[in-house]
Amino acid sequence: MILRFYIKYTTTYGQAISISIKENTKTDEAQTYLIPLQYLNDEFWQVTIDTKEYGFTDKFSYHYILYEFGQEKEVLQNKNEVNLKKIKAGETEILDEWKQPDLHADLYKTRPFIKLLKQEDKKEAKKVTVKTPTHLFRVKSPEMAPHHHICIAGSAKKMNGWDESDPLLLHKSDGNWTVKLNLSKEIFPVEFKIGVYDSLQKKVVYYEEGSNRKIGFFEDKEVLHIYNMLADFRKYAWKGAGLNIQLSSIKTNRGWGTGDFTDLFLVTDWCKESGMRLIQLLPVNDTTATHTNKDSYPYSAISAFALHPVFLNVQKLATAFSVKFGADILDEVKRLNEEPQMDYEAV
Known part of the structure; x- marks a missing residue:
């Protein structure tokens, strides 16, 4: 040809x-x-x-x-x-x-x-x-x-x-x-x-x-x-309204001092009801390097693939493995969750 x-x-x-x-x-x-x-x-x-x-x-x-x-x-x-x-x-x-x-x-x-x-x-x-x-x-x-x-x-x-x-x-x-x-x-x-x-x-x-x-x-x-x-x-061009948010900020009353991955279900439901099309998160990759507050910076990831364990739903994970927490831990969880800002090291 x-x-x-x-x-x-x-x-x-x-x-x-x-x-x-x-x-x-x-x-x-x-x-x-x-x-x-x-x-x-x-x-x-x-x-x-x-x-x-x-x-x-x-x-x-x-x-x-x-x-x-x-x-x-x-x-x-x-x-x-x-x-x-x-x-x-x-x-x-x-x-x-x-x-x-x-x-x-x-x-x-x-x-x-x-x-x-x-x-x-x-x-x-x-x-x-x-x-x-x-x-x-x-x-x-x-x-x-x-x-x-x-x-x-x-x-x-x-x-x-x-x-x-x-x-x-x-x-x-x-x-x-x-x-x-x-x-x-x-x-x-x-x-x-x-x-x-x-x-x-x-x-x-x-x-x-x-x-x-x-x-x-x-x-x-x-x-x-x-x-x-x-x-x-x-x-x-196609346009859509959206939400830009950090995952830690969408804390619920059942949280462990921070928002977690399962809280995204609530966000997606709310966005759908309000007519939004997009959700953009700050990075959720693992940043655990020093085990101090320095690791709270979301842009200092140690991996391009690993997700940050701080965003795990600990209670749901524990229920799956039949783990029960003592009163001292649950009291600390309640205290951290009532803080106006996330205490990264304590969480």
Whole structure:
């Protein structure tokens, strides 16, 4: 398969761009290839590769690297992935662009956020099924509120014209918003914009800034054109109120002078009832080093994995092992629990 990569990036004197391609394989033999791009014009750099020459048959990931006078300056883009088995065309053109990435975007890919966001009542856009697509549009954008969707409005009939009440909605897949279209019968050039559609207001509420995007011409319907686009829709990113707290401060009337891990159940119940989505704790790792009050500082952990034993629910643990405490210990527990502040050493 012939792949043509284009990166939209305006360079200055002494700068050059290479593409780093890595095989996605579970074996230790995965290779990384660094291929220089050629200067095309003031806006684009490009390179053409034959996948057979490199032995690519399945998935591979890639990113771009900017060099200045032969020295690596910065990585231009986070990794993109190409799945050759899903591409039916003999030739594929991939057009990438680079903008300052959203530093918080990867947070939404962590397991807690994935689980939380799946619970949102989000109506996914109907996936457009096309047997022989000529264009694939992929937009990288952060998670959005349930009633917000990435959309395309444009001059093509397949894009529903410029109808703001009925734009082309993209489908959410693997952290990207995508849609496949066959534009072989459209009148070129095709102009379009990426926007945010509000399913409650039933209209486009925001378009990306700048001039319209443009597809200047179309020659061969056997070639698949992939557009990896970046848009700044951070103002419509998913938001959630939350609580930031130190575990020791959520002491209950059954506590042993400090809050413990089981008290988090009460916090999560309260947060759920009040509509909060997030709970952030100060570090709860073990800090026991000197057995003095110095160990109360939560940021001096002795382990990246061990949890602090001071936050154990001692009574629950004792009950599980049929251990009973004497009156002297229980009196001391009551005294410590009534203190306005945690007495770390005594606890």
